[in-house]
Amino acid sequence: MKTNTKIPYALGPDGDLVSAEKAERGVVYCCPSCERSVSLRRGEVRIAHFYHTNNSDCSGESVIHKTAKRLIVEAVEEITRGGSVTLELLCENCDAITARSIGMKSITRAEEEVVIGDYRVDVVAFLDENPALCIEVRNTSEVTCEKAQGLDCYWIELDAYDVVNDSMVWRPVASALKPVLCESCKEEARETIDILDKYGYPRGICSTVFRPGQSPYIVALEECWKCKERIPVFWWDGVPFAQDTPPEPRPRTIQYRYSKQYGGSYWMNTCPRCRGSQGDNFLFLFGGGVLNSEKLFLRKEEQGDGSVTISSGRSVFNNFIRTMNGGL
Structure with a gap:
Protein backbone atom coordinates (compact mmCIF):
# COMPACT_ATOMS: atom_id res chain seq x y z
CA MET A 1 0.00 0.00 0.00
CA SER A 59 2.31 5.01 8.92
CA GLY A 60 2.71 8.67 9.78
CA GLU A 61 2.30 7.77 13.46
CA SER A 62 5.22 5.33 13.45
CA VAL A 63 7.40 7.74 11.46
CA ILE A 64 6.82 10.63 13.88
CA HIS A 65 7.24 8.41 16.95
CA LYS A 66 10.54 6.91 15.81
CA THR A 67 11.80 10.26 14.57
CA ALA A 68 11.08 11.87 17.93
CA LYS A 69 12.97 9.12 19.78
CA ARG A 70 16.01 9.51 17.53
CA LEU A 71 15.93 13.30 17.94
CA ILE A 72 15.90 12.96 21.72
CA VAL A 73 18.97 10.71 21.59
CA GLU A 74 20.71 13.18 19.29
CA ALA A 75 19.80 16.03 21.65
CA VAL A 76 21.54 14.15 24.47
CA GLU A 77 24.55 13.63 22.21
CA GLU A 78 24.61 17.40 21.73
CA ILE A 79 24.72 17.75 25.52
CA THR A 80 27.82 15.54 25.64
CA ARG A 81 29.48 17.93 23.16
CA GLY A 82 28.93 20.84 25.54
CA GLY A 83 25.43 21.88 24.53
CA SER A 84 22.32 21.92 26.66
CA VAL A 85 18.63 21.10 26.47
CA THR A 86 16.01 23.43 27.93
CA LEU A 87 13.43 21.68 30.10
CA GLU A 88 10.28 23.78 30.50
CA LEU A 89 8.26 22.91 33.59
CA LEU A 90 5.33 24.51 35.38
CA CYS A 91 5.95 26.05 38.79
CA GLU A 92 4.43 23.72 41.38
CA ASN A 93 2.66 26.62 43.12
CA CYS A 94 1.64 29.19 40.49
CA ASP A 95 1.94 27.26 37.16
CA ALA A 96 4.34 29.81 35.65
CA ILE A 97 6.61 28.31 32.96
CA THR A 98 10.00 27.69 34.55
CA ALA A 99 12.98 26.83 32.36
CA ARG A 100 15.77 24.54 33.52
CA SER A 101 18.96 23.75 31.61
CA ILE A 102 20.05 20.11 31.28
CA GLY A 103 23.80 19.72 30.78
CA MET A 104 26.56 17.16 31.19
CA LYS A 105 26.28 17.24 34.99
CA SER A 106 22.80 15.73 34.62
CA ILE A 107 23.03 13.45 31.56
CA THR A 108 25.93 11.78 29.75
CA ARG A 109 24.24 9.47 27.21
CA ALA A 110 20.87 8.09 26.06
CA GLU A 111 19.51 4.86 24.61
CA GLU A 112 16.26 3.91 22.90
CA GLU A 113 13.96 1.09 24.02
CA VAL A 114 15.46 0.32 27.43
CA VAL A 115 13.84 -1.97 30.01
CA ILE A 116 13.52 -0.35 33.42
CA GLY A 117 12.05 -2.77 35.95
CA ASP A 118 8.88 -4.20 34.42
CA TYR A 119 8.57 -1.57 31.71
CA ARG A 120 10.08 -0.76 28.33
CA VAL A 121 10.85 2.95 28.01
CA ASP A 122 11.12 4.86 24.72
CA VAL A 123 14.34 6.64 25.70
CA VAL A 124 16.42 6.49 28.87
CA ALA A 125 18.99 9.18 29.65
CA PHE A 126 21.89 8.02 31.81
CA LEU A 127 24.30 9.77 34.12
CA ASP A 128 27.34 7.55 33.65
CA GLU A 129 25.81 4.05 34.05
CA ASN A 130 22.81 5.02 36.16
CA PRO A 131 19.36 5.81 34.70
CA ALA A 132 18.76 9.52 35.35
CA LEU A 133 15.58 10.18 33.37
CA CYS A 134 13.02 8.06 31.53
CA ILE A 135 11.54 9.78 28.49
CA GLU A 136 8.29 8.59 26.96
CA VAL A 137 7.11 9.92 23.58
CA ARG A 138 3.38 10.55 23.25
CA ASN A 139 1.97 10.22 19.78
CA THR A 140 -1.45 8.58 19.97
CA SER A 141 -1.53 7.17 23.52
CA GLU A 142 -0.34 8.53 26.84
CA VAL A 143 1.62 6.81 29.60
CA THR A 144 -0.69 4.45 31.49
CA CYS A 145 -1.39 4.97 35.20
CA GLU A 146 0.24 1.62 35.94
CA LYS A 147 3.45 2.58 34.17
CA ALA A 148 3.45 6.09 35.66
CA GLN A 149 3.24 4.68 39.16
CA GLY A 150 5.51 1.71 38.54
CA LEU A 151 8.54 3.41 37.00
CA ASP A 152 11.24 3.56 39.67
CA CYS A 153 12.91 6.59 38.11
CA TYR A 154 12.20 10.23 37.34
CA TRP A 155 10.30 10.42 34.06
CA ILE A 156 8.78 12.86 31.59
CA GLU A 157 6.44 12.41 28.65
CA LEU A 158 7.01 14.56 25.56
CA ASP A 159 4.64 15.18 22.67
CA ALA A 160 6.16 13.66 19.53
CA TYR A 161 5.32 16.65 17.34
CA ASP A 162 6.81 19.08 19.88
CA VAL A 163 10.07 17.12 19.73
CA VAL A 164 10.09 17.10 15.93
CA ASN A 165 9.50 20.85 15.86
CA ASP A 166 12.27 21.60 18.38
CA SER A 167 14.22 18.73 19.91
CA MET A 168 16.35 21.01 22.11
CA VAL A 169 13.39 22.31 24.14
CA TRP A 170 11.50 19.70 26.14
CA ARG A 171 7.98 20.58 27.29
CA PRO A 172 6.58 17.65 29.27
CA VAL A 173 2.88 16.88 28.92
CA ALA A 174 3.21 14.66 32.01
CA SER A 175 6.03 13.99 34.46
CA ALA A 176 7.20 12.64 37.79
CA LEU A 177 10.01 14.94 38.89
CA LYS A 178 11.14 16.85 41.94
CA PRO A 179 8.96 19.90 42.60
CA VAL A 180 10.03 23.02 40.70
CA LEU A 181 9.34 26.59 41.82
CA CYS A 182 9.68 29.77 39.77
CA GLU A 183 11.96 32.51 41.08
CA SER A 184 9.04 34.44 42.56
CA CYS A 185 7.73 31.40 44.45
CA LYS A 186 11.27 30.52 45.56
CA GLU A 187 11.62 33.98 47.10
CA GLU A 188 8.22 33.55 48.75
CA ALA A 189 9.33 30.18 50.11
CA ARG A 190 12.52 31.68 51.56
CA GLU A 191 10.51 34.43 53.27
CA THR A 192 8.05 31.85 54.58
CA ILE A 193 10.85 29.81 56.14
CA ASP A 194 12.29 32.94 57.76
CA ILE A 195 8.90 33.81 59.30
CA LEU A 196 8.40 30.22 60.48
CA ASP A 197 11.77 30.47 62.23
CA LYS A 198 10.85 33.87 63.66
CA TYR A 199 7.80 32.42 65.40
CA GLY A 200 9.55 29.23 66.47
CA TYR A 201 7.78 26.64 64.30
CA PRO A 202 9.74 23.36 64.13
CA ARG A 203 11.57 22.71 60.86
CA GLY A 204 10.01 19.92 58.82
CA ILE A 205 6.48 20.40 60.13
CA CYS A 206 5.20 21.69 56.78
CA SER A 207 6.07 22.30 53.12
CA THR A 208 6.07 25.45 51.01
CA VAL A 209 5.34 23.38 47.89
CA PHE A 210 1.70 22.94 46.88
CA ARG A 211 1.97 19.16 46.56
CA PRO A 212 -0.29 17.25 48.99
CA GLY A 213 1.26 14.02 50.16
CA GLN A 214 4.72 15.53 50.47
CA SER A 215 3.85 16.90 53.92
CA PRO A 216 0.71 16.83 56.11
CA TYR A 217 0.70 20.64 56.09
CA ILE A 218 1.20 23.14 53.26
CA VAL A 219 2.18 26.64 54.39
CA ALA A 220 1.77 30.07 52.82
CA LEU A 221 1.99 33.67 54.06
CA GLU A 222 -1.01 35.86 54.78
CA GLU A 223 -1.44 39.30 56.31
CA CYS A 224 -3.30 39.03 59.59
CA TRP A 225 -6.48 41.07 59.30
CA LYS A 226 -6.10 42.22 62.92
CA CYS A 227 -2.42 43.08 63.55
CA LYS A 228 -1.37 43.39 59.86
CA GLU A 229 1.68 41.15 60.34
CA ARG A 230 2.78 38.65 57.69
CA ILE A 231 2.05 35.28 59.28
CA PRO A 232 2.12 31.60 58.27
CA VAL A 233 -1.19 29.86 57.57
CA PHE A 234 -1.64 26.17 56.85
CA TRP A 235 -3.61 23.83 54.59
CA TRP A 236 -4.18 20.20 55.56
CA ASP A 237 -6.41 17.35 54.45
CA GLY A 238 -9.63 18.30 56.24
CA VAL A 239 -10.15 21.99 55.45
CA PRO A 240 -12.31 23.97 55.16
CA PHE A 241 -14.15 24.10 58.49
CA ALA A 242 -12.39 20.98 59.76
CA GLN A 243 -14.15 19.03 62.49
CA ASP A 244 -11.65 16.17 62.81
CA THR A 245 -8.48 16.77 64.82
CA PRO A 246 -5.65 17.74 62.45
CA PRO A 247 -2.67 15.36 62.19
CA GLU A 248 0.22 15.53 64.64
CA PRO A 249 2.63 17.17 65.01
CA ARG A 250 0.22 20.07 64.57
CA PRO A 251 1.31 23.71 64.21
CA ARG A 252 0.39 25.34 67.50
CA THR A 253 -1.56 28.10 65.76
CA ILE A 254 -4.13 25.66 64.40
CA GLN A 255 -6.79 25.78 67.11
CA TYR A 256 -10.37 24.66 67.63
CA ARG A 257 -12.37 27.87 67.95
CA TYR A 258 -15.89 29.25 67.64
CA SER A 259 -16.70 31.41 64.61
CA LYS A 260 -19.73 33.68 64.69
CA GLN A 261 -19.75 33.99 60.90
CA TYR A 262 -19.61 30.22 60.49
CA GLY A 263 -22.11 29.64 63.28
CA GLY A 264 -20.06 26.96 65.05
CA SER A 265 -16.58 25.79 65.95
CA TYR A 266 -13.93 24.29 63.70
CA TRP A 267 -10.16 23.83 63.52
CA MET A 268 -8.80 27.10 62.14
CA ASN A 269 -5.59 29.06 61.61
CA THR A 270 -4.76 31.76 64.15
CA CYS A 271 -2.18 34.54 64.25
CA PRO A 272 1.02 33.66 66.18
CA ARG A 273 1.40 37.32 67.19
CA CYS A 274 -2.06 38.59 68.17
CA ARG A 275 -3.97 35.27 68.25
CA GLY A 276 -6.59 36.60 65.84
CA SER A 277 -8.64 33.94 64.03
CA GLN A 278 -7.97 33.61 60.31
CA GLY A 279 -11.22 32.47 58.69
CA ASP A 280 -11.29 29.57 56.26
CA ASN A 281 -13.40 31.47 53.73
CA PHE A 282 -10.62 34.00 53.13
CA LEU A 283 -7.84 31.39 53.03
CA PHE A 284 -9.41 28.54 51.04
CA LEU A 285 -12.65 29.59 49.35
CA PHE A 286 -12.50 33.22 48.22
CA GLY A 287 -10.69 34.08 45.00
CA GLY A 288 -7.22 35.38 45.76
CA GLY A 289 -6.93 33.38 48.97
CA VAL A 290 -3.30 32.37 49.53
CA LEU A 291 -4.34 28.72 49.90
CA ASN A 292 -7.09 28.77 47.27
CA SER A 293 -5.49 26.49 44.68
CA GLU A 294 -6.69 23.70 42.42
CA LYS A 295 -3.67 21.75 43.68
CA LEU A 296 -4.98 21.79 47.27
CA PHE A 297 -8.18 19.79 47.51
CA LEU A 298 -10.99 20.70 49.88
CA ARG A 299 -13.00 18.49 52.20
CA LYS A 300 -16.24 17.38 50.64
CA GLU A 301 -19.39 15.83 52.07
CA GLU A 302 -21.71 13.32 50.44
CA GLN A 303 -25.34 14.42 50.41
CA GLY A 304 -28.37 12.18 50.74
CA ASP A 305 -28.99 12.24 46.99
CA GLY A 306 -25.45 10.98 46.30
CA SER A 307 -24.08 14.37 45.25
CA VAL A 308 -20.89 15.81 46.75
CA THR A 309 -20.44 19.40 47.95
CA ILE A 310 -17.76 21.50 49.63
CA SER A 311 -18.16 20.96 53.36
CA SER A 312 -19.10 24.61 54.05
CA GLY A 313 -22.43 24.16 52.30
CA ARG A 314 -24.25 26.91 50.37
CA SER A 315 -26.29 28.03 53.39
CA VAL A 316 -23.22 28.60 55.53
CA PHE A 317 -21.52 30.50 52.72
CA ASN A 318 -24.58 32.67 52.12
CA ASN A 319 -25.00 33.39 55.84
CA PHE A 320 -21.36 34.45 55.95
CA ILE A 321 -21.86 36.84 53.03
CA ARG A 322 -24.96 38.30 54.65
CA THR A 323 -23.05 38.86 57.87
CA MET A 324 -20.22 40.60 55.99
CA ASN A 325 -22.82 42.84 54.28
CA GLY A 326 -24.35 43.90 57.56
CA GLY A 327 -27.16 41.36 57.64
CA LEU A 328 -28.82 42.55 54.42
Whole structure:
Protein backbone atom coordinates (compact mmCIF):
# COMPACT_ATOMS: atom_id res chain seq x y z
CA MET A 1 0.00 0.00 0.00
CA LYS A 2 1.40 3.38 -0.95
CA THR A 3 1.51 5.99 1.78
CA ASN A 4 1.42 9.78 1.37
CA THR A 5 3.07 10.39 4.71
CA LYS A 6 5.09 13.59 4.85
CA ILE A 7 8.34 12.74 6.60
CA PRO A 8 10.09 15.71 8.29
CA TYR A 9 13.40 13.90 8.92
CA ALA A 10 15.19 11.06 7.16
CA LEU A 11 18.30 8.99 7.81
CA GLY A 12 21.38 10.17 5.97
CA PRO A 13 24.25 7.95 4.72
CA ASP A 14 25.89 8.06 8.19
CA GLY A 15 22.68 7.05 9.97
CA ASP A 16 22.03 10.50 11.47
CA LEU A 17 18.72 12.27 11.10
CA VAL A 18 18.63 15.05 8.53
CA SER A 19 15.77 17.53 8.26
CA ALA A 20 14.13 18.01 4.89
CA GLU A 21 15.03 21.69 5.03
CA LYS A 22 18.77 20.92 5.31
CA ALA A 23 18.89 17.85 3.08
CA GLU A 24 21.10 17.89 -0.01
CA ARG A 25 19.77 16.84 -3.37
CA GLY A 26 21.37 13.78 -4.92
CA VAL A 27 22.00 12.10 -1.56
CA VAL A 28 20.24 8.84 -0.70
CA TYR A 29 17.99 9.16 2.35
CA CYS A 30 15.97 6.50 4.16
CA CYS A 31 12.75 6.54 6.16
CA PRO A 32 13.47 6.46 9.93
CA SER A 33 10.63 3.96 10.41
CA CYS A 34 10.82 1.36 7.60
CA GLU A 35 14.37 2.32 6.46
CA ARG A 36 13.36 2.25 2.80
CA SER A 37 14.59 4.98 0.48
CA VAL A 38 12.64 8.23 0.35
CA SER A 39 12.70 11.23 -1.94
CA LEU A 40 13.04 14.89 -1.08
CA ARG A 41 10.35 17.40 -1.92
CA ARG A 42 11.23 21.04 -1.29
CA GLY A 43 10.02 24.19 -3.00
CA GLU A 44 9.01 27.77 -2.32
CA VAL A 45 5.38 26.95 -1.54
CA ARG A 46 5.24 23.53 0.08
CA ILE A 47 6.76 22.71 3.44
CA ALA A 48 9.92 20.69 2.83
CA HIS A 49 9.52 16.96 3.49
CA PHE A 50 10.55 13.48 2.41
CA TYR A 51 8.12 10.96 0.97
CA HIS A 52 8.03 7.33 -0.06
CA THR A 53 8.35 6.76 -3.78
CA ASN A 54 7.60 3.04 -3.54
CA ASN A 55 4.99 1.06 -1.65
CA SER A 56 5.45 1.29 2.12
CA ASP A 57 3.40 0.01 5.03
CA CYS A 58 4.77 2.47 7.57
CA SER A 59 2.31 5.01 8.92
CA GLY A 60 2.71 8.67 9.78
CA GLU A 61 2.30 7.77 13.46
CA SER A 62 5.22 5.33 13.45
CA VAL A 63 7.40 7.74 11.46
CA ILE A 64 6.82 10.63 13.88
CA HIS A 65 7.24 8.41 16.95
CA LYS A 66 10.54 6.91 15.81
CA THR A 67 11.80 10.26 14.57
CA ALA A 68 11.08 11.87 17.93
CA LYS A 69 12.97 9.12 19.78
CA ARG A 70 16.01 9.51 17.53
CA LEU A 71 15.93 13.30 17.94
CA ILE A 72 15.90 12.96 21.72
CA VAL A 73 18.97 10.71 21.59
CA GLU A 74 20.71 13.18 19.29
CA ALA A 75 19.80 16.03 21.65
CA VAL A 76 21.54 14.15 24.47
CA GLU A 77 24.55 13.63 22.21
CA GLU A 78 24.61 17.40 21.73
CA ILE A 79 24.72 17.75 25.52
CA THR A 80 27.82 15.54 25.64
CA ARG A 81 29.48 17.93 23.16
CA GLY A 82 28.93 20.84 25.54
CA GLY A 83 25.43 21.88 24.53
CA SER A 84 22.32 21.92 26.66
CA VAL A 85 18.63 21.10 26.47
CA THR A 86 16.01 23.43 27.93
CA LEU A 87 13.43 21.68 30.10
CA GLU A 88 10.28 23.78 30.50
CA LEU A 89 8.26 22.91 33.59
CA LEU A 90 5.33 24.51 35.38
CA CYS A 91 5.95 26.05 38.79
CA GLU A 92 4.43 23.72 41.38
CA ASN A 93 2.66 26.62 43.12
CA CYS A 94 1.64 29.19 40.49
CA ASP A 95 1.94 27.26 37.16
CA ALA A 96 4.34 29.81 35.65
CA ILE A 97 6.61 28.31 32.96
CA THR A 98 10.00 27.69 34.55
CA ALA A 99 12.98 26.83 32.36
CA ARG A 100 15.77 24.54 33.52
CA SER A 101 18.96 23.75 31.61
CA ILE A 102 20.05 20.11 31.28
CA GLY A 103 23.80 19.72 30.78
CA MET A 104 26.56 17.16 31.19
CA LYS A 105 26.28 17.24 34.99
CA SER A 106 22.80 15.73 34.62
CA ILE A 107 23.03 13.45 31.56
CA THR A 108 25.93 11.78 29.75
CA ARG A 109 24.24 9.47 27.21
CA ALA A 110 20.87 8.09 26.06
CA GLU A 111 19.51 4.86 24.61
CA GLU A 112 16.26 3.91 22.90
CA GLU A 113 13.96 1.09 24.02
CA VAL A 114 15.46 0.32 27.43
CA VAL A 115 13.84 -1.97 30.01
CA ILE A 116 13.52 -0.35 33.42
CA GLY A 117 12.05 -2.77 35.95
CA ASP A 118 8.88 -4.20 34.42
CA TYR A 119 8.57 -1.57 31.71
CA ARG A 120 10.08 -0.76 28.33
CA VAL A 121 10.85 2.95 28.01
CA ASP A 122 11.12 4.86 24.72
CA VAL A 123 14.34 6.64 25.70
CA VAL A 124 16.42 6.49 28.87
CA ALA A 125 18.99 9.18 29.65
CA PHE A 126 21.89 8.02 31.81
CA LEU A 127 24.30 9.77 34.12
CA ASP A 128 27.34 7.55 33.65
CA GLU A 129 25.81 4.05 34.05
CA ASN A 130 22.81 5.02 36.16
CA PRO A 131 19.36 5.81 34.70
CA ALA A 132 18.76 9.52 35.35
CA LEU A 133 15.58 10.18 33.37
CA CYS A 134 13.02 8.06 31.53
CA ILE A 135 11.54 9.78 28.49
CA GLU A 136 8.29 8.59 26.96
CA VAL A 137 7.11 9.92 23.58
CA ARG A 138 3.38 10.55 23.25
CA ASN A 139 1.97 10.22 19.78
CA THR A 140 -1.45 8.58 19.97
CA SER A 141 -1.53 7.17 23.52
CA GLU A 142 -0.34 8.53 26.84
CA VAL A 143 1.62 6.81 29.60
CA THR A 144 -0.69 4.45 31.49
CA CYS A 145 -1.39 4.97 35.20
CA GLU A 146 0.24 1.62 35.94
CA LYS A 147 3.45 2.58 34.17
CA ALA A 148 3.45 6.09 35.66
CA GLN A 149 3.24 4.68 39.16
CA GLY A 150 5.51 1.71 38.54
CA LEU A 151 8.54 3.41 37.00
CA ASP A 152 11.24 3.56 39.67
CA CYS A 153 12.91 6.59 38.11
CA TYR A 154 12.20 10.23 37.34
CA TRP A 155 10.30 10.42 34.06
CA ILE A 156 8.78 12.86 31.59
CA GLU A 157 6.44 12.41 28.65
CA LEU A 158 7.01 14.56 25.56
CA ASP A 159 4.64 15.18 22.67
CA ALA A 160 6.16 13.66 19.53
CA TYR A 161 5.32 16.65 17.34
CA ASP A 162 6.81 19.08 19.88
CA VAL A 163 10.07 17.12 19.73
CA VAL A 164 10.09 17.10 15.93
CA ASN A 165 9.50 20.85 15.86
CA ASP A 166 12.27 21.60 18.38
CA SER A 167 14.22 18.73 19.91
CA MET A 168 16.35 21.01 22.11
CA VAL A 169 13.39 22.31 24.14
CA TRP A 170 11.50 19.70 26.14
CA ARG A 171 7.98 20.58 27.29
CA PRO A 172 6.58 17.65 29.27
CA VAL A 173 2.88 16.88 28.92
CA ALA A 174 3.21 14.66 32.01
CA SER A 175 6.03 13.99 34.46
CA ALA A 176 7.20 12.64 37.79
CA LEU A 177 10.01 14.94 38.89
CA LYS A 178 11.14 16.85 41.94
CA PRO A 179 8.96 19.90 42.60
CA VAL A 180 10.03 23.02 40.70
CA LEU A 181 9.34 26.59 41.82
CA CYS A 182 9.68 29.77 39.77
CA GLU A 183 11.96 32.51 41.08
CA SER A 184 9.04 34.44 42.56
CA CYS A 185 7.73 31.40 44.45
CA LYS A 186 11.27 30.52 45.56
CA GLU A 187 11.62 33.98 47.10
CA GLU A 188 8.22 33.55 48.75
CA ALA A 189 9.33 30.18 50.11
CA ARG A 190 12.52 31.68 51.56
CA GLU A 191 10.51 34.43 53.27
CA THR A 192 8.05 31.85 54.58
CA ILE A 193 10.85 29.81 56.14
CA ASP A 194 12.29 32.94 57.76
CA ILE A 195 8.90 33.81 59.30
CA LEU A 196 8.40 30.22 60.48
CA ASP A 197 11.77 30.47 62.23
CA LYS A 198 10.85 33.87 63.66
CA TYR A 199 7.80 32.42 65.40
CA GLY A 200 9.55 29.23 66.47
CA TYR A 201 7.78 26.64 64.30
CA PRO A 202 9.74 23.36 64.13
CA ARG A 203 11.57 22.71 60.86
CA GLY A 204 10.01 19.92 58.82
CA ILE A 205 6.48 20.40 60.13
CA CYS A 206 5.20 21.69 56.78
CA SER A 207 6.07 22.30 53.12
CA THR A 208 6.07 25.45 51.01
CA VAL A 209 5.34 23.38 47.89
CA PHE A 210 1.70 22.94 46.88
CA ARG A 211 1.97 19.16 46.56
CA PRO A 212 -0.29 17.25 48.99
CA GLY A 213 1.26 14.02 50.16
CA GLN A 214 4.72 15.53 50.47
CA SER A 215 3.85 16.90 53.92
CA PRO A 216 0.71 16.83 56.11
CA TYR A 217 0.70 20.64 56.09
CA ILE A 218 1.20 23.14 53.26
CA VAL A 219 2.18 26.64 54.39
CA ALA A 220 1.77 30.07 52.82
CA LEU A 221 1.99 33.67 54.06
CA GLU A 222 -1.01 35.86 54.78
CA GLU A 223 -1.44 39.30 56.31
CA CYS A 224 -3.30 39.03 59.59
CA TRP A 225 -6.48 41.07 59.30
CA LYS A 226 -6.10 42.22 62.92
CA CYS A 227 -2.42 43.08 63.55
CA LYS A 228 -1.37 43.39 59.86
CA GLU A 229 1.68 41.15 60.34
CA ARG A 230 2.78 38.65 57.69
CA ILE A 231 2.05 35.28 59.28
CA PRO A 232 2.12 31.60 58.27
CA VAL A 233 -1.19 29.86 57.57
CA PHE A 234 -1.64 26.17 56.85
CA TRP A 235 -3.61 23.83 54.59
CA TRP A 236 -4.18 20.20 55.56
CA ASP A 237 -6.41 17.35 54.45
CA GLY A 238 -9.63 18.30 56.24
CA VAL A 239 -10.15 21.99 55.45
CA PRO A 240 -12.31 23.97 55.16
CA PHE A 241 -14.15 24.10 58.49
CA ALA A 242 -12.39 20.98 59.76
CA GLN A 243 -14.15 19.03 62.49
CA ASP A 244 -11.65 16.17 62.81
CA THR A 245 -8.48 16.77 64.82
CA PRO A 246 -5.65 17.74 62.45
CA PRO A 247 -2.67 15.36 62.19
CA GLU A 248 0.22 15.53 64.64
CA PRO A 249 2.63 17.17 65.01
CA ARG A 250 0.22 20.07 64.57
CA PRO A 251 1.31 23.71 64.21
CA ARG A 252 0.39 25.34 67.50
CA THR A 253 -1.56 28.10 65.76
CA ILE A 254 -4.13 25.66 64.40
CA GLN A 255 -6.79 25.78 67.11
CA TYR A 256 -10.37 24.66 67.63
CA ARG A 257 -12.37 27.87 67.95
CA TYR A 258 -15.89 29.25 67.64
CA SER A 259 -16.70 31.41 64.61
CA LYS A 260 -19.73 33.68 64.69
CA GLN A 261 -19.75 33.99 60.90
CA TYR A 262 -19.61 30.22 60.49
CA GLY A 263 -22.11 29.64 63.28
CA GLY A 264 -20.06 26.96 65.05
CA SER A 265 -16.58 25.79 65.95
CA TYR A 266 -13.93 24.29 63.70
CA TRP A 267 -10.16 23.83 63.52
CA MET A 268 -8.80 27.10 62.14
CA ASN A 269 -5.59 29.06 61.61
CA THR A 270 -4.76 31.76 64.15
CA CYS A 271 -2.18 34.54 64.25
CA PRO A 272 1.02 33.66 66.18
CA ARG A 273 1.40 37.32 67.19
CA CYS A 274 -2.06 38.59 68.17
CA ARG A 275 -3.97 35.27 68.25
CA GLY A 276 -6.59 36.60 65.84
CA SER A 277 -8.64 33.94 64.03
CA GLN A 278 -7.97 33.61 60.31
CA GLY A 279 -11.22 32.47 58.69
CA ASP A 280 -11.29 29.57 56.26
CA ASN A 281 -13.40 31.47 53.73
CA PHE A 282 -10.62 34.00 53.13
CA LEU A 283 -7.84 31.39 53.03
CA PHE A 284 -9.41 28.54 51.04
CA LEU A 285 -12.65 29.59 49.35
CA PHE A 286 -12.50 33.22 48.22
CA GLY A 287 -10.69 34.08 45.00
CA GLY A 288 -7.22 35.38 45.76
CA GLY A 289 -6.93 33.38 48.97
CA VAL A 290 -3.30 32.37 49.53
CA LEU A 291 -4.34 28.72 49.90
CA ASN A 292 -7.09 28.77 47.27
CA SER A 293 -5.49 26.49 44.68
CA GLU A 294 -6.69 23.70 42.42
CA LYS A 295 -3.67 21.75 43.68
CA LEU A 296 -4.98 21.79 47.27
CA PHE A 297 -8.18 19.79 47.51
CA LEU A 298 -10.99 20.70 49.88
CA ARG A 299 -13.00 18.49 52.20
CA LYS A 300 -16.24 17.38 50.64
CA GLU A 301 -19.39 15.83 52.07
CA GLU A 302 -21.71 13.32 50.44
CA GLN A 303 -25.34 14.42 50.41
CA GLY A 304 -28.37 12.18 50.74
CA ASP A 305 -28.99 12.24 46.99
CA GLY A 306 -25.45 10.98 46.30
CA SER A 307 -24.08 14.37 45.25
CA VAL A 308 -20.89 15.81 46.75
CA THR A 309 -20.44 19.40 47.95
CA ILE A 310 -17.76 21.50 49.63
CA SER A 311 -18.16 20.96 53.36
CA SER A 312 -19.10 24.61 54.05
CA GLY A 313 -22.43 24.16 52.30
CA ARG A 314 -24.25 26.91 50.37
CA SER A 315 -26.29 28.03 53.39
CA VAL A 316 -23.22 28.60 55.53
CA PHE A 317 -21.52 30.50 52.72
CA ASN A 318 -24.58 32.67 52.12
CA ASN A 319 -25.00 33.39 55.84
CA PHE A 320 -21.36 34.45 55.95
CA ILE A 321 -21.86 36.84 53.03
CA ARG A 322 -24.96 38.30 54.65
CA THR A 323 -23.05 38.86 57.87
CA MET A 324 -20.22 40.60 55.99
CA ASN A 325 -22.82 42.84 54.28
CA GLY A 326 -24.35 43.90 57.56
CA GLY A 327 -27.16 41.36 57.64
CA LEU A 328 -28.82 42.55 54.42
